[in-house]
């Protein structure tokens with residue numbers, strides 16, 4: 557592999573730093589992937605306090621105050637799809653994933669996205685490389701070692717082409733400046749280099765990694781888990797969804813157990829209705 561560009565080195569260092577700072581809240585995935593549950597707002601008490609707006613002003617302070625009655629109410633609300641109290645708890649995930657995974661993930665519209673832009677920085681010069689488990693179906697490797705060597709070489713060629721073309725474009729811009737054909741560089745983003753980055757990113761494959769902040773409420777997160785942890789979801793997004801779930805469940809054991817019960821019952825109900 558060629559040398560990493562600056563964006564990639566910085567992001568790799570940041571992943572290492574986050575793993576040191578928040579080891580319980582982070583996971584590495586695949587050859588360059590990462591996910592962290594960076595922050596969350598609200599908890600099971602927030603949900604019940606919201607749901608009881610009409611019936612009581614006695615607030616629960618945390619899940620430690622919960623009685624069996626409170627636990628039962630949490631379950632009933634979720635089972636009976638009382639949606640809005642579950643929209644009052646928020647999660648902020650940071651993840652670094654291939655663009656093809658992002659395209660599936662962004663379909664979960666009930667959430668907020670902020671993604672690394674290749675207009676302002678060079679791309680992450682790492683592409684997803686499926687390991688043996690990812691490229692096997694029932695133990696059969698659908699892409700063999702030769703195909704994988706070519707796959708990696710092709711990705712590498714694209715990143716190298718990007719770097720070489722960007723260097724050439726920058727050299728032409730600087731020469732034109734030196735000769736007085738272009739205005740001197742002002743503060744902020746150089747529009748000429750910026751346009752070169754905008755165009756050159758077009759050649760990058762969907763296996764290229766990108767970097768996202770994802771902010772989502774519990775109702776929508778549950779929908780994401782339901783759809784993307786199922787066996788028919790694609791292997792790669794499933795890996796991220798499973799990691800997101802493990803991070804969430806470690807921080808919210810009661811909510812995750814309640815969710816599991818409700819999802820299991822919904823699955824059983826659907827299975828019993830199937831022709």
Ligand SMILES: Cc1cc2nc3c(=O)[nH]c(=O)nc-3n(C[C@H](O)[C@H](O)[C@H](O)COP(=O)(O)OP(=O)(O)OC[C@H]3O[C@@H](n4cnc5c(N)ncnc54)[C@H](O)[C@@H]3O)c2cc1C
Pocket residue numbers: 663664665666667776779783784788789790
């Ligand atoms: C196995 C699998 C295969 C898939 N294949 C494809 C595919 O081939 N092509 C493709 O484009 N997508 C595909 N999808 C994506 C899928 O169609 C959904 O877009 C995605 O799962 C997000 O689900 P959602 O709409 O429930 O989530 P969100 O967008 O987060 O919405 C959450 C909920 O809000 C409500 N909602 C949101 N927006 C609206 C609206 N406009 N009107 C009414 N209610 C709304 C709905 O109740 C919805 O369930 C696939 C998903 C899975 C899991």
